[in-house]
Amino acid sequence: MAMRKGGDLIAEFLVKEKIPYVFGICGHGNVGLLNSLYDVQDKVKLVSPRHEQTAVHMADGFFRVSHQPAATLTSTGPGSANLIMGLAVAQTDSSAVFSITANVPTSQFNRGPFQELNLHHQADFNNVIKPVVKRSFQPTRVEMLPLAMRQAASTMTTGRPGPVNLDVPYNLFMESAEVREEPASDAFNTRRSGASEEDVERTVDWLMAAQRPAIFIGHGVTLSEAEKELTALAWRLSIPVISSPNGMGCLDMRDKLSLGFIGRNGAFPANQAGRHADLVLAIGARFDDRSASSWMPGYSWNFPHTKLIHVDVDHAEIGRNYPPDMGILADARAFLRQLLSALDRRGLSGEPRLKAWHKTIADWRAEWNAFIKPGFETHSMPIRPERIVADCRKVLPDDAIISLDSGIHHNWFMQFWEARRPRTMLNTWGYSGMGFGPSSILGAKLAAPDRPCVSICGDGGFTMVPHVLCTAAEYDIPVVWVVWNNFAWAAIRDLQYAYFDGREYGTAFYRGPNKEQYNPDFAAWAKAAGVEGATVTRSQDFAGVLENAVASRRPTLIDVHVDADIRPPGTGAWELPPIRPKEPVFGKPWRP
Ligand SMILES: Cc1ncc(C[n+]2csc(CCOP(=O)(O)OP(=O)(O)O)c2C)c(N)n1
Numbered sequence: 001m002a003m004r005k006g007g008d009l010i011a012e013f014l015v016k017e018k019i020p021y022v023f024g025i026c027g028h029g030n031v032g033l034l035n036s037l038y039d040v041q042d043k044v045k046l047v048s049p050r051h052e053q054t055a056v057h058m059a060d061g062f063f064r065v066s067h068q069p070a071a072t073l074t075s076t077g078p079g080s081a082n083l084i085m086g087l088a089v090a091q092t093d094s095s096a097v098f099s100i101t102a103n104v105p106t107s108q109f110n111r112g113p114f115q116e117l118n119l120h121h122q123a124d125f126n127n128v129i130k131p132v133v134k135r136s137f138q139p140t141r142v143e144m145l146p147l148a149m150r151q152a153a154s155t156m157t158t159g160r161p162g163p164v165n166l167d168v169p170y171n172l173f174m175e176s177a178e179v180r181e182e183p184a185s186d187a188f189n190t191r192r193s194g195a196s197e198e199d200v201e202r203t204v205d206w207l208m209a210a211q212r213p214a215i216f217i218g219h220g221v222t223l224s225e226a227e228k229e230l231t232a233l234a235w236r237l238s239i240p241v242i243s244s245p246n247g248m249g250c251l252d253m254r255d256k257l258s259l260g261f262i263g264r265n266g267a268f269p270a271n272q273a274g275r276h277a278d279l280v281l282a283i284g285a286r287f288d289d290r291s292a293s294s295w296m297p298g299y300s301w302n303f304p305h306t307k308l309i310h311v312d313v314d315h316a317e318i319g320r321n322y323p324p325d326m327g328i329l330a331d332a333r334a335f336l337r338q339l340l341s342a343l344d345r346r347g348l349s350g351e352p353r354l355k356a357w358h359k360t361i362a363d364w365r366a367e368w369n370a371f372i373k374p375g376f377e378t379h380s381m382p383i384r385p386e387r388i389v390a391d392c393r394k395v396l397p398d399d400a401i402i403s404l405d406s407g408i409h410h411n412w413f414m415q416f417w418e419a420r421r422p423r424t425m426l427n428t429w430g431y432s433g434m435g436f437g438p439s440s441i442l443g444a445k446l447a448a449p450d451r452p453c454v455s456i457c458g459d460g461g462f463t464m465v466p467h468v469l470c471t472a473a474e475y476d477i478p479v480v481w482v483v484w485n486n487f488a489w490a491a492i493r494d495l496q497y498a499y500f501d502g503r504e505y506g507t508a509f510y511r512g513p514n515k516e517q518y519n520p521d522f523a524a525w526a527k528a529a530g531v532e533g534a535t536v537t538r539s540q541d542f543a544g545v546l547e548n549a550v551a552s553r554r555p556t557l558i559d560v561h562v563d564a565d566i567r568p569p570g571t572g573a574w575e576l577p578p579i580r581p582k583e584p585v586f587g588k589p590w591r592p
């Protein structure tokens with residue numbers, strides 16, 4: 001037992017847990033802790049963006065790329081309240097963030113001091129943050145800190161990862177007590193649970209018996225770092241792979257077994273394979289509405305007609321929407337290794353199989369390619385959306401990291417981006433929070449300083465977090481923002497076109513009595529912040545400008561004027577109850 005100051009305990013905890021960054025904004029409530037962080041700045045760097053939402057997205061992006069958690073630090077009240085949306089994004093996409101919030105001092109609990117929420121409970125921040133974190137801890141004495149911190153760290157990284165919160169009354173930062181030290185928690189991915197032997201054997205039996213099997217992967221495969229095992233299994237049994245956005249790249253999307261994304265804006269071969277499959281092995285994927293055509297039978301999937309094996313590390317996801325024929329609570333990599341060992345034991349060597357199924361898939365792929373090809377080859381002004389996707393792929397190396405925001409630009413990338421490595425495509429999938437893309441790319445770049453990091457974001461989304469420019473300039477973080485400029489909240493504007501007779505209202509950017517299209521001059525805005533800026537209006541120019549921006553190793557914004565009237569071709573469906581969804585533009589639903 002030793003006499004320790006609370007702030008120092010937290011700073012030392014961050015060092016011990018190998019948390020290399022604190023993304024945070026100051027306030028009267030956390031200056032005590034900043035004073036302790038001052039002493040460990042060679043091991044734990046403080047980065048202060050200009051908004052707390054961006055702080056969380058940076059920590060989230062950092063984790064998604066490095067699989068090493070980072071922390072956020074915010075002050076009492078409003079600064080911490082600004083975290084909520086970012087944490088919701090992290091929580092719904094299973095991303096680890098260690099969020100430290102300051103609260104009012106214990107001696108002032110319930111007196112209504114500056115920035116206390118106390119209508120129902122003293123210093124009531126835990127209830128504000130509760131739905132967006134795995135757990136919120138509120139130690140109220142210095143000697144409670146070590147245990148709370150260790151428990152918070154292991155809650156964050158074990159099982160399905162996610163954000164946690166340590167809410168600290170700010171007197172604790174400056175007070176001292178005799179404390180018992182705690183060991184470091186187990187690092188991420190050190191504890192893995194496997195399947196029972198019977199389930200592994202049964203899975204192999206079912207996979208071998210299926211005529212039209214498909215594997216559906218999600219973030220769970222990325223998080224468990226199971227890309228090698230996934231690729232080995234797919235190849236060994238010649239099974240095609242459908243991917244949710246956060247699973248993309250676990251199998252190289254140029255691999256002939258990769259079918260791409262499924263759902264309304266999925267690739268046609270993926271929806272076809274999904275609805276025609278006789279067996280689906282879903283691993284770390286959760287069949288949300290967007291990857292299941294809102295669960296309408298025959299659009300993406302045909303459960304229960306199709307047999308389903310659902311493997312996940314979170315029991316709540318197994319069978320949430322489709323009760324499986326076999327539910328397996330296991331870590332993706334542990335499970336895949338078990339399957340591969342079972343195949344070894346049975347002497348299954350990996351001869352090409354399922355020729356008829358692959359011929360059918362090749363025909364679907366050819367049909368789809370013939371349909372989409374022209375758009376990828378056309379030069380135009382304004383620029384066709386597909387060209388941006390294609391030119392980004394052409395210019396960026398395989399290990400480049402892209403982040404997407406919420407919006408129509410994301411739909412285009414889900415449908416056509418070829419992720420070639422895991423953790424190279426960052427999506428706000430579960431919560432779809434605007435601001436994630438342009439902010440998380442800063443955290444991604446800190447995690448991968450030698451790799452190009454490019455945010456593709458909407459003009460609307462970028463204007464939600466324009467201060468990211470300041471952070472890139474201040475900390476010299478050389479990311480590239482490609483602002484997909486269509487002068488609209490186009491994803492929503494398109495719904496008004498599709499379902500409300502084009503009665504556009506509140507979904508595009510105008511000014512003046514004649515409703516001229518309006519947007520700020522994004523390139524000038526960037527320059528004003530000390531970031532390079534360029535405007536591109538001709539498709540012929542985009543690839544070169546992007547290439548130069550990446551090569552310059554300076555933070556750069558590219559404002560790209562994109563055709564707002566070309567929509568990604570629907571190949572599945574997405575329902576806005578009670579409206580009946582549009583039928584696919586390409587392909588038809590199929591029911592057995
Ligand atoms: C913070 C937040 N506010 C609102 C929404 C609802 N929303 C989803 S997409 C979208 C429009 C996006 O516009 P923009 O960023 O310009 O992208 P585009 O669709 O034009 O590519 C909106 C408002 C959201 N997802 N997140």
Ligand SMILES: [Mg+2]
Pocket residue numbers: 407458459460484485486487488489490
């Ligand atoms: Mg837009």
